[in-house]
Amino acid sequence: MASISSGSLTRVLYSYPCKAKIPKPLYSLLFKKSPVVGVASMSYDKELAAAKKAASLAARLCQKVQKALLQSDVQSKSDKSPVTVADYGSQAIVSFVLEREFPSDSESFSLVAEEDSGDLRKEDAQETLERITKLVNDTLSSDETYSVSPLSANDVLAAIDSGKSEGGSHGRHWVLDPIDGTKGFVRGDQYAIALALLDEGKVVLGVLACPNLPLSSIGSHDQHSSQYKVGCLFSAKVGAGTDMQSLDGSPPIKVHVSAIEDPEEASFFESFEAAHSMHDLSSSIAKKLGVKAPPVRIDSQAKYGALSRGDGAIYLRFPHKGYREKIWDHAAGYIVVTEAGGVVADAAGNALDFSRGRYLDLDTGIIVTNLKLMPSLLKAVTESLNEKASSSS
DSSP states (O other): OEEOBTTBOOOOOOOOOSOOOOOHHHHHHHHOSOSSTTTTTOOOHHHHHHHHHHHHHHHHHHHHHHHTOOGGGEEEOTTOOEEEHHHHHHHHHHHHHHHHHOGGGTTTOOEEESOOSTGGGSGGGHHHHHHHHHHHHHHHHHHOSOOOOOOOHHHHHHHHHTTBOOOOSSSEEEEEEEEEOHHHHHHTSOOEEEEEEEETTEEEEEEEEEEEEESSOTTSSOTTSTTOOEEEEEEEETTSOEEEEETTOOOOEEEOOOOOOSGGGOOEEEESSTTTSOHHHHHHHHHHHTOOSOOEEEOSTHHHHHHHTTSOSEEEEOOOTTOOEEGGGTHHHHHHHHTTTEEEEETTSOBOOOOSSSEEOOSSOEEEEETTTHHHHHHHHHHHHHHHHHHHO
16 A cells, blocks of 8 residues: 655556446536536636635644644544544634625525534533634634634634534535544644535535645655645636645646546545545456556545646545445535546446535445546446445345
């Protein structure tokens, strides 16, 4: 296995010897003229600017915490995944910025987000809550955009709980993962602040703040080189392509997914944590494709960002049985890749549907690549899934 951190990123090659017919579900995915019917003509300029501002401020808070991670900063949720003060602080920051930028939408403001304040309201969490409140206030004051009195602990709890919306197919809903890749964050590796906007059930914009992702292409610089810089902000809105810039505010540049047509020249990503994706299934697919080297494993939606600029060509995610994908784990990454010319589908070749609430109901897993590689990749995925089903029956 080849792992990726902010200082260790590796490429892999594989080959696939034959062409594949495009499965029927994939025709509509590849050739549909517009993925966002009825909203493509809207600009969303103000919303995208606000999303970039919110994600960048949240990233600033997260960077501060990661640099001096204390044992007490790591909490434990009921589902046993790690939660840090940065998770809560990031969500509070994003909620605050969005509500401040769109005060006229206060009645209809909807945020679908990962965290809630339940654990922070317990008596033994007061010290943690105080630390989160200080981090939020310090981050807001350092930016000087918002002239407000310091937020109280109750203000922070309320901001966190603004993320309890259920989403759906009507109206507008912001979708947030305050730290995607919390385990990577705790290890000091890759993570992302992932923020998207749904309009009538369709993803119309997305932002990925990836504080530890190199600005240059994966593997192009040694981590000790003076040219090695990290901190990327990816942003995309429907019909306008995908931009990348540094988190410190460099001018944005347009990015595009890899144009590779020959699978031998492609690179391959999957989730770092074995608990997040069935690595054995990915290995089976890799074998069918003739992979020569192990997959590159990286935490979080930083994978979507790397793919959007052509660092890699394929991303596979196959959660274990019983796991339901949440919309905040993919919404921002989805539009960042699709606006950069890529394709994101479930294992049957169907487009992802973000209109059904907080969860994605999909077939088995998620596969991401470019238009040219998708047919052959989907064929290998289908064959591997069929073989897995046969062997377990």
